[in-house]
Amino acid sequence: MSYNNKLDIYKMNLPADLKKLSLPQCDELCKQIRRLLITTVSKNGGHLASSLGTVELTVAVHRVFDSPRDKIVWDVGHQAYTHKIVTGRAKKFSTLRKEDGISGFCRPDESVHDAFISGHSSNSISAALGMATAMKLNGDDHYAVAIVGDGASSGGLFYEGLNNAGKSNTNIIVILNYNEMSISKNVGSMAKYLSTLRTREGYHKTKSAVKSVLNKTPVIGSPVSKVIKGSKDTVKNALLHATLFEDLGFEYIGPIDGHNIGEIERGLQSAKALKRPVLVHVNTVKGKGYTPAEKNPGEYHGVGSFEIATGNPDVVASDSFSSVMGKELCDIARTNKRVCAITAAMKYGTGLQYFAKQFPERFFDVGIAEEHAVTFCGGLAQMRYIPVFAVYSSFLQRSYDELIHDLSICHYHAVLCVDRAGIVGNDGETHQGIFDVSFLSSVPNTKIYSPSDYEELRLCLRKAINEDDCIVAVRYPRGNEKSLIKNPEPNTSFTHIKKGGHILIVTYGRLCNNVMAALEILKTKDIICDVLRLVEIFPISEQIADIISSYDVAFFFEECYDYGSISEKYAAVCDNIAPFTIDYFVKHGDCDVLLDELGFSSERMAQQIEVFLSDEQT
Numbered sequence: 001m002s003y004n005n006k007l008d009i010y011k012m013n014l015p016a017d018l019k020k021l022s023l024p025q026c027d028e029l030c031k032q033i034r035r036l037l038i039t040t041v042s043k044n045g046g047h048l049a050s051s052l053g054t055v056e057l058t059v060a061v062h063r064v065f066d067s068p069r070d071k072i073v074w075d076v077g078h079q080a081y082t083h084k085i086v087t088g089r090a091k092k093f094s095t096l097r098k099e100d101g102i103s104g105f106c107r108p109d110e111s112v113h114d115a116f117i118s119g120h121s122s123n124s125i126s127a128a129l130g131m132a133t134a135m136k137l138n139g140d141d142h143y144a145v146a147i148v149g150d151g152a153s154s155g156g157l158f159y160e161g162l163n164n165a166g167k168s169n170t171n172i173i174v175i176l177n178y179n180e181m182s183i184s185k186n187v188g189s190m191a192k193y194l195s196t197l198r199t200r201e202g203y204h205k206t207k208s209a210v211k212s213v214l215n216k217t218p219v220i221g222s223p224v225s226k227v228i229k230g231s232k233d234t235v236k237n238a239l240l241h242a243t244l245f246e247d248l249g250f251e252y253i254g255p256i257d258g259h260n261i262g263e264i265e266r267g268l269q270s271a272k273a274l275k276r277p278v279l280v281h282v283n284t285v286k287g288k289g290y291t292p293a294e295k296n297p298g299e300y301h302g303v304g305s306f307e308i309a310t311g312n313p314d315v316v317a318s319d320s321f322s323s324v325m326g327k328e329l330c331d332i333a334r335t336n337k338r339v340c341a342i343t344a345a346m347k348y349g350t351g352l353q354y355f356a357k358q359f360p361e362r363f364f365d366v367g368i369a370e371e372h373a374v375t376f377c378g379g380l381a382q383m384r385y386i387p388v389f390a391v392y393s394s395f396l397q398r399s400y401d402e403l404i405h406d407l408s409i410c411h412y413h414a415v416l417c418v419d420r421a422g423i424v425g426n427d428g429e430t431h432q433g434i435f436d437v438s439f440l441s442s443v444p445n446t447k448i449y450s451p452s453d454y455e456e457l458r459l460c461l462r463k464a465i466n467e468d469d470c471i472v473a474v475r476y477p478r479g480n481e482k483s484l485i486k487n488p489e490p491n492t493s494f495t496h497i498k499k500g501g502h503i504l505i506v507t508y509g510r511l512c513n514n515v516m517a518a519l520e521i522l523k524t525k526d527i528i529c530d531v532l533r534l535v536e537i538f539p540i541s542e543q544i545a546d547i548i549s550s551y552d553v554a555f556f557f558e559e560c561y562d563y564g565s566i567s568e569k570y571a572a573v574c575d576n577i578a579p580f581t582i583d584y585f586v587k588h589g590d591c592d593v594l595l596d597e598l599g600f601s602s603e604r605m606a607q608q609i610e611v612f613l614s615d616e617q618t
Contacts, residue, residue, distance in 0.1 A: 007032065014086045015062040015113070026063075026261050030055045033082055034289040036093060041081075044096050045426060046104050049287035050149070051081035053179050053258070057147070057282055058082040060264035061175070064272070065145060071115040071131045075124035075148035077105030079177065087113035097426035099589030105430055115144075119430020120395065121368045122152040125161030125174055132170035143171045143272065150178040151345065154367025166249025166277050173271045174250070174279045177258065179286040245279040254281025259288060321476040322390075324454045325417055326351030328461050329388060330358050339465060340380055342389045344370045350390035350419050370395050374402035374414075381412035386465055390417040393433025393475065394424075400439055403471065408445045411469040416440075417461070421450070421475035422510055422559035423595055428588030436475060438564025441538045446471040448538040452512035453481045455490045456535055463492045477510045478591075494534045496547060501528035504551040505609070506577075508534040508566070511557050514595075517602035518609070525610060529555075540569050548574045553616075555609055556580065557600060578612060580605075 007025060009032050021029065033055050041048045059082070061072060067087065074080040084102060085093055089111065095101025106114040116127040124146040132144035152158050153176075165172050243252045251274050256267045264282060271278040333339040333355065340362045341355040347365055356363040366373045370391060377387035391399075396418060407414055418440075421433040440446055447470055449460035457476055464472035489495070499519070507515045512533045522529055532547060532554075548554045548570060556567035556579045567579035580599055595601055599608055 009033065009036070009085070009090050012090075014088055014090065015067060018059060018063045018086060021063075023262050026056075026059055030059060030261075031289075033059075033085055036085060036090070037081055038290050040093055040096050044094075044098060046097055047078035047081070048290070050076075050078035052290055053284040053286040053288050054079045054147075054177060055082045055288070056259045056261050057175070057177065057264060057284060058086060060261045060268065061145065061147070062086050063261075064265055064268040065143060068112040068115070070142045071128065071135075071144045072113070073116045073124045073128040073131070073144065073146045074106050074118045075146065075152050076121050077103070077118040079147070079149060080106050080118065083113070084111075087111055097428075097588050099587075099593055101588075103428050103588055104426060105428065117430065119428070120398070122148075122155030122157040123161075124148050124152070125165055125172075126157060128172055128174070129161060129165045129168060129170065132165075132172040133168065136170050141171060141275075143173055145173045145175060147175045147177060150176060150180070151368055154345065154369050156369060156371055162245070162248055162250075166245070168249075168277060170277065171275060172277050173268070174277075175268075176254075176279060176281050177284055178255070178281060179258075179284045243279075250277045250279040252279050252281065254279075256280065256282045258282035258284035319480045320351070321454070321457060321479070321481065322349070322351035322419055323354075324351070324457055325390065325419075325461060325474075325476070326354045328458045329417075330354050332462060332465055333359055333362065336386070336465065338384065338386045340364065340385050340387050342366060342373050342377060342387055344368055344373045344389075344391055344395065346390070346392065346395075349392070350417065352390050370398040371402050374399040375406040377414040378402070378406035378410075378412050381407070381414050382410070386413060386415065388415040388417060388465070390419060392420040392431070393418050393422075393436040394420065394431045396436060397439065400443075403440075403443050403446075407471050408443050411445050412471075413468050414471055415461075415464045416471065416473040418473050418475035420478045422477045423586060423591055423598070423600075424478050425591035425594060426588050429585040432586045433475075433477075434559065434561045434582050434586065436473070437537070437558075437560040437566060440471075440473050441564060441566070441569070443471065445469070446473065446538070447536065448472075449474045449492060449535055450509040450537050451476055451535060452509055452533065453490075456492070459490055459492050460535065475509070482510075482513050492535050494532060494536070494541075494544060497531040497533065499528050499530050501530050502552045503527070503529045503609070503613075504532055504548060504554040505529050505557065505605075506532045506534065506548065506554055506567070506570075507557040508537050509559060511559055511600055514600060514602040514605060515557060518605040521602060521606035522609060525606075527610065527613065529609070534566070537566050538569075540566070540573070545570060545573050549576065551576060553578055553612075555605075555612070557605060558582075559595075559598075559600060580608065 007028050009029065034052060037051055065072060074083060089102055092102050097104045103110055106118040108114050108117065125148060128144040128146035135142055245252045253267050253271055257263050267280050271280050329341060341352050342364045343350055343352050344366055345368045347353050347356055366376060373389055377389050380387040418436050421436055424431050424433060437448065440448055449464060451457040451460045460474045464474050505515050515531055519529060554577050556577050558565050558567050558581045560581055562581040562583040565581045567577055567581060571577045571579065582598060586594060596604055
């Protein structure tokens with residue numbers, strides 16, 4: 001294909017045509033890609049800064065390797081938007097994160113070029129090693145390439161994969177993309193270590209020169225040869241010992257300018273030629289090409305829609321459950337000096353920036369390491385401090401063993417602020433918070449609160465901190481409160497709203513608002529229902545079971561996975577429950593649309609109740 005005219009990304013056969021471009025044409029293509037990224041994310045929201053930083057890197061990877069025969073595994077899809085564009089999805093990119101559109105993360109069922117799912121951090125090396133091993137067993141000499149951001153280096157799975165891969169003798173290449181950021185600013189010893197490597201531009205020139213000199217050293221006789229050989233090895237070890245990665249068995253190439261396509265390609269071609277585990281270290285700028293994102297990459301890690309010219313986001317983050325939790329925790333910590341706050345690289349996302357500023361000595365960002373965070377909480381609790389771990393529901397999944405082994409068995413008191421509980425919308429299956437109730441309620445010595453508005457959240461947080469000898473989870477949704485009817489007497493137990501009916505609707509959390517609206521719809525159809533709004537949802541309560549059993553039927557609406565749900569637990573002791581839960585992975589789309597499809601909008605709730613009662617009568 002000839003490119004005498006201006007490049008048109010929508011007319012190219014990608015990724016094959018990338019290999020036909022000159023380097024200046026590649027630079028022009030990268031400009032087009034950045035414009036497409038900024039335009040689309042400004043409308044749809046998404047992960048902007050990460051993908052802006054990997055445009056040149058992605059183009060170079062697809063020019064050097066042959067996807068899908070070479071397996072390209074992205075560590076978190078945050079940085080893979082360009083990968084989607086250059087693997088045949090440019091025309092569909094405007095549908096990013098929209099219902100029936102392309103996902104914000106890599107999905108093997110979306111494209112053969114998406115080698116592995118990529119919603120959570122630090123899994124790429126392990127997955128790539130499995131693929132490289134399978135190809136070796138098959139006699140296939142293609143490569144498995146793991147592209148991992150330096151933020152993932154704070155996760156334990158990163159090291160488990162690295163440790164195993166270095167000695168594997170497979171065609172695995174790890175590209176470590178260093179940009180000094182995960183979501184919040186990187187923390188920990190590895191971040192400092194990578195920062196020192198970033199400045200070692202002359203390392204490989206020195207290494208090659210020393211090797212050349214030593215290899216030309218003359219030897220006389222076998223005994224002397226052994227002595228000289230030992231001396232050479234000693235000198236090499238002293239002068240050339242460079243990186244942790246080489247100690248683990250990798251060849252190390254870098255650092256490389258991650259915005260210079262020619263330099264990246266030379267490094268990757270060298271890595272391919274070695275035919276063994278190689279780590280290629282590239283330096284990039286997160287947010288590259290869009291000034292607001294370059295200046296504040298943390299704010300532009302994951303954004304809603306925004307105005308391109310000013311960079312101003314549409315959403316006011318201070319009006320959210322996360323911010324209310326963070327501010328209330330500060331009020332509590334002023335008088336309770338034992339309260340500590342922990343985050344796993346999500347200080348701003350979870351509202352803990354207020355605590356970090358006011359109580360820096362009691363604030364701990366452990367990096368992308370949720371397992372470590374929970375066990376760290378156990379250590380604090382053992383010393384009679386009160387750890388409060390603020391974490392997204394879908395990220396807490398990683399800590400299940402630690403919840404049982406390091407908190408529950410010894411009855412340690414820790415508070416889990418479970419953010420993004422329930423449907424989160426556009427981030428899709430990997431981020432929907434629909435499993436926390438199921439797995440938390442299976443852990444002994446655990447209480448779960450699910451407030452429906454800000455006032456209930458404040459009450460639950462204070463109650464959770466004043467509990468003792470147990471894990472206490474306070475779960476709340478993404479975004480702000482949308483309460484239609486304020487509870488006149490907010491509490492941390494339940495509210496029984498009696499309208500004089502023989503039908504009961506039971507729910508908790510955000511769905512309380514939709515239930516109250518559904519009541520009005522049902523009233524127009526002469527269907528009168530009472531409501532039971534739960535706040536402390538687990539352990540199950542004998543008092544609540546008695547209330548449920550006193551009705552002809554109890555409709556239980558729950559933004560939770562079916563197996564292990566609260567309705568399932570009450571159905572074991574009550575024989576009149578009609579449960580409405582979730583029994584599949586929920587794809588990406590606007591939150592309100594997804595809730596409606598799941599039957600959780602007020603209109604769908606009313607419709608389902610009406611249909612159920614009609615079927616019962618017939």
